[in-house]
Amino acid sequence: MASKQIKMPSSQHLSIVQVISNYPNAQPVPSIKGGTEKVVYELTEELVRRGHHVTLFAARGSRSSARLIPYPKGLKHHQIPQYVLRHMPAGTQIIHDHTFRSALRRRKLPCPSLCTVHLPVKKHGKNPVYVSKRARQLMGGGKGYYVYNGINMHEYEFSSEKHGYLLFMGRIIRNKGVLQAIQVAEQTGKRLLIAGPIKAPVFFRQEIQKRIQRNPKISYVGAVGGQRKQQLLKHAECLLFPTLWEEPFGLIMVEAMACGTPVLALPNGSVPEVLSGFPQLICKSVSQMAKKVQQKNYPSPAKLRQYVTQRFTNRQMTDKYVRLYRKMIQRQEQGKRAPKV
Template identity: 60%
Template sequence: MKRVKSKQHTKTRLKIVQVISPSAQPLPSNKGGTEKAVYELTEELVRRGHDVTLFAPAGSKSSAKLITYTGTGILTRRGLANFVQRRLPENVDIIHDHSFRSVLGLKNLSIPTVCTIHLPVKQQVRYPVYVSRRARKIMGKNRGYYVYNGINLDEYEYSTQKHDYLLFLGRIIRQKGILEAIDIAEKTGKSLVIAGPVKNPLFFQKEVKPRISKNPNISYVGAVGGKKKQDLLKHAQCLLFPTLWEEPFGFVMIEAMACGTPVLALNNGSVPEVLSDFPHMICSSVDEMIRKVKRPAYPAPSALRKYVDSRFTNARMTKQYLKIYREVIERWDST
């Protein structure tokens, strides 16, 4: 699909293509950060009057023009790239590739293509966008852009009424710090609710489940969404985020704060950025997290909600992406 170069950056209304991986959850989804970000960005672009086409998994819903994936071979790089290229609308101004392997960004297309790198991977694409400064530094060697993920604050229930339990919400894998969360519960005597999908059944059966079974104060409620997730988030005394890896963003942190729930986290990955206004909630060790659970000095729920509203909304995210789109289009048209 060819694109005629012109003064496209002066247009008020852009023609934008958003592409998410076929392996993602159908949109909208509250089970994955990438899915949330792509959905909120797409909806906000449409609200602002842009002409948006979204390539997404079957079962997705959107205000944009929706093209859902069908056929065999779609999960391969070539299959996905061919599927999208055959169905691109005419006169597209920019493509935004959210696929986990940046399959369109790695193609030599005649349309400027921005790639958000949602995972901690190094992709050699022309216009990369990372979801934190830290991710851009580590994965991109400070090349490209960064934009924080954003949420629709109206969709998150806020509460000042907290119950006496800690919450771990995320994929049940070693890197997310699930064992460390259990350590904190055991050593503080606090109740802990664990929620999230089991991604490594062997790890769960051998190392996680036995410790849950031995402690009546710890419960595993499985993967959650909708009302159940909202209730867990808004009533938790504190969300534990003992991440052990280069977490590119950490969506659940802003979700918890939007509900007025504090986040206690290990100082890894993007944590210092996401919790920048609450440095005393960032810990250098599990022992420090334990001490702070025992003697809590949590921020006020209203301060947490206000903080998310000022920094991590879908409106702010979309404004930053539109600025990048126009800059990339202008650079593209000047070559």
């Protein structure tokens, strides 16, 4: 991270408010579909395990070990600040805003705050935290902080046994690179499974479905979660991640490697950071990706899982956020003590 670590007593438990979006199709926390909801859940649970006092504002139907305050039915995005401030516990020391447009950014708050920029939006709150160096560079002009997303390793099943299929897993939209994944399958003659919700129906119908129908080795298996997702990830020969846009993080890459499955990716967005330990998995083009599929020169499943354990766990993510929380709190305390000029 960009900031120096602030040394404060590690035994000091904080009072933290976590706020997540309540948009029309909000997912409860945790969610088998939404990556942001999953990350917020893991952060919240780890904070509670460490003894911090956490209040989570989230969509109805959420579950958490923290004090959970669900949004009322019909609450709009612009109403979130008023609702949070009205129900926030007394003595709150820090507010962590995870809403996609930083809902609390314009409000005068009774305590320090920071906002994680999960998606590429222009409206950032105070003390923005990006989910990769690349995201901080593009969206924050190099200012602010970055903390990589982390996962709970106990939730990901490891397997060294692979079943010889390629896997694409993500939203079915053009920029995610599903068409490029199909091209890799076509060039290699490999079996390809495509998993994910169809978010661009016209694109799917006109460009994806026809190619699937022409090739019996390519299958669309729908949106997946839970045990089905685990099975697909851990037994895939390789996950294809040919993203075409500046993806802020790309959690599925980490999830696949945690299961012992290699990832071949185009060098866009956070890919060079997430795969920095395995530069041989980064591809300059679809043709090179196809060539690497045929060569099968992959790191061992055990090395892939170890790599995630060392860099992208919920514990490491929480360590960095707690350091930031303490820095913001200490900064405000120092400001209060500063003599007036």
